[in-house]
Amino acid sequence: MSEQPPTDTPREVMLPEEAAALFRAHKRTAIRWVKEGGLEGFQTPGGHWRIYADSVEAALSEGLQLRTIPTS
Structure with a gap:
């Protein structure tokens, strides 16, 4: 999990509700x-x-479902 979004290359983000x-x-x-760690995201300030x-x-x-994504 990233604490802040990276500043080098902008990536499109979604709201948790949308995802x-x-x-x-x-x-x-x-x-x-x-x-x-199943999805990449961050918390805003x-x-x-x-x-x-x-x-x-x-x-x-990859056909994964939220309930089946492995965590480390």
Whole structure:
């Protein structure tokens, strides 16, 4: 989990609600998944969560479901 978004190359981000909807899960589950390393994302200085869209797309293209993504 990154504490801040990288500044070198901008990456598209999604709200937890948007990412969770793609997996048919609750937004808290998507946030937990970022915390556990299943998806890449970060918390803004204001405390809001953002999830990198390419991380979600990769998980979807591999046919993974939120409940089955392995954590380290």
